[in-house]
Amino acid sequence: MKILVTGAAGFIGMHVCQRLLARGDEVTGVDDLNDYYSPQLKADRLAQLQPQPGFRFQRLDVADTKAMQALFAEGGFEKVVHLAAQAGVRHSIHHPMAYGHSNLVGYLNVLEACRHATVQHLVYASSSSVYGGNTKMPFSEDDPVDRPVSLYAATKRANELMTHSYSHLYGLHATGLRFFTVYGPWGRPDMAYFSFTKAVLEDRPIDVFNHGRMARDFTYIDDVVEGIVRVLDRTPDAGEGPPCRVLNIGNHQPEQLLDFIACIESATGRRARLNLLPMQDGDVPATYADVERLERWVGFRPTTRLQDGIRRFVDWYVGYYGAPAA
Ligand code: NAD
Structure with missing residues (x-):
């Protein structure tokens, strides 16, 4: 093709x-x-x-x-x-x-x-x-x-x-x-999972909007x-x-931002420092995909667990940028 x-x-x-x-x-x-x-x-x-x-x-x-x-x-x-x-x-x-x-x-x-x-x-x-x-x-x-x-x-x-x-x-x-x-690996530096991982590895505080009360279908x-x-x-x-x-x-499994940050802590072996902030313009409180139609159309729905995906992302990140000393 x-x-x-x-x-x-x-x-x-x-x-x-x-x-x-x-x-x-x-x-x-x-x-x-x-x-x-x-x-x-x-x-x-x-x-x-x-x-x-x-x-x-x-x-x-x-x-x-x-x-x-x-x-x-x-x-x-x-x-x-x-x-x-x-x-x-x-x-x-x-x-x-x-x-x-x-x-x-x-x-x-x-x-x-x-x-x-x-x-x-x-x-x-x-x-x-x-x-x-x-x-x-x-x-x-x-x-x-x-x-x-x-x-x-x-x-x-x-x-x-x-x-x-x-x-x-x-x-x-x-x-x-x-x-x-x-x-995932080779991801976008403007997205939260990327900047959170960078901040945790560099021991800098993370800006967490809506005081962490936000859910995303990662x-x-x-x-x-x-x-x-x-x-x-x-x-x-x-x-x-x-x-x-x-x-x-979508993964059909929304995760709270604070649980998501816990996954990054576990994958990096380092503690996050949180800077809790109000909601930003343009943001929405939650996303959650119904994937029935996708599954009916092509017989597939996402299956990767967040812990596994984040671990693979962190492994790539550390390989690409190197891990700063703790
Ligand atoms: P990305 O920014 O990494 O990739 C987009 C690419 O398009 C970039 O390399 C950019 O240089 C190129 N580009 C932008 N404007 C262009 C132009 N005028 N001409 C030619 N190239 C141009 O983003 P991504 O995360 O890979 O997203 C891919 C698509 O999926 C985008 O349309 C995005 O809006 C959409 N999307 C992404 C996500 C996500 O979570 N990553 C979620 C929803 C939708």
Whole structure:
């Protein structure tokens, strides 16, 4: 299969490319390698991919319409995994234009290119943030998603609506995946699990918002990759409903932030120092994925226990950055 992965130097993108290359797909990865977080980490992720046969990389901004048209004209892609986006809930409060650029203009370019190239299946990243302050647990795909509490969430919901129109008008086969707090090796330094681990290892206090009364459905990267690849491979049979759908991918087991920090303490063998703070704008008190629909569609639900996933993350972190002396 010839597959395009956007955001290939990103956390999830790198792992998806690894998996597709391991099974023999021909993968083109694109990324603009922006400096939202460590360009060195992105370069090191790419360095994992570049020596592998079947991998080709192009530095490109998905919001550049001409570059995207040229990429698809010569690529002959059969499937597309679109992960490139300006991520981060809090960052969107102060940097709204970056979200319009990558997540709206960039995504429209992806849709247009897929339609003209007659791509068989587009799988794109949505987010649990579309559920906003939903208090009905767990979050089901049928719950209302018309009250985003950050611009980031609004752009992800907009992606789902844009996709619906392309599927309706042009029959584009597309699946949106609502990821729930993905963590693991090669993860994102802007996310709490990463900065918490760093702070614990460096014996610095951790800023814990909403006084720790926050729950997240932390989902291990290998489970997310398994879900993405199974969904990518799945073609709807005739009469199985519309050509576009949205699915949750989450661990289905929300953890309180303080229990999560206890896991980091146990994996690092060090005590955390907590700086308890009020809730931040744009944050939601809890996330919790209903994964029945995912399981029905591809026969899979995430299974990695938080303790195991965090241990693997901490092992990677210490191997990559080294462990400061206690
Ligand atoms: P990431 O930031 O590590 O990866 C995104 C990659 O896209 C980055 O390497 C970045 O350089 C690239 N990119 C950004 N804008 C671009 C542009 N205009 N053109 C080309 N490349 C661009 O994030 P991630 O955690 O790997 O997330 C992947 C996707 O999943 C994103 O769409 C994100 O919004 C979504 N998501 C992630 C999580 C999570 O917990 N990690 C949760 C929900 C949704």
